[in-house]
Amino acid sequence: MVRWLRQREWPWWQAGILLGLLNMFAFYTANYYLSTSTTFSRAAGMILSLFAPEHVAANAYYQAHKPVVDWQFMLVIGIFLGALLASKLSGQFKVSLVPDLWTARFGQGTAWRWGIGLLGGVLLGFGARMADGCTSGHTLSGAAQLALSGWVATAGFFIGGIAMALLVYGRRSY
């Protein structure tokens, strides 16, 4: 068991089965599903509340999605902690400003990497609100419930992801 927890990588089928079971656990215990993107909207609302509380109070989106710490907010904090634990256990943990894959393609320049990362984050955030969900909510959870919206969104994620990977990295392996 400990050896398994310390493995660098699990086979796809093991991770898939565990994610499915975890989603069932989330549904059963919290009556909610694995998803993350609304937490980023809530966090933005919390920060905005520090400077313009009246704007947040009057905003229709934040009336429907109150900027409070809820189950999903804690889930997102837990994701960071769980990934940290896994990387520590397998000896993979390291602090790096630029990922190795990016360095192999574009070099070690941090400004370029962080700029593109910020742009990607903005696009992801915009898309997740437009689609009312991200890869977790639509693919892991929506598709698992056989929701048509989940499958359509999943197809979009793959089309967009493959196109962007080809655009950024080409066909070469890094």
Add this chain to the structure above:
Amino acid sequence: MGPLEITGTARLVLGMATGIAFGFILQKRFLPTP
């Protein structure tokens, strides 16, 4: 039998515990460091 719908602080703790498991699995499969 329907969902438990745990509320209050226990719900938040449960959310974090679920997240830790979620992050652990993601790191083991989808975010391997080269």
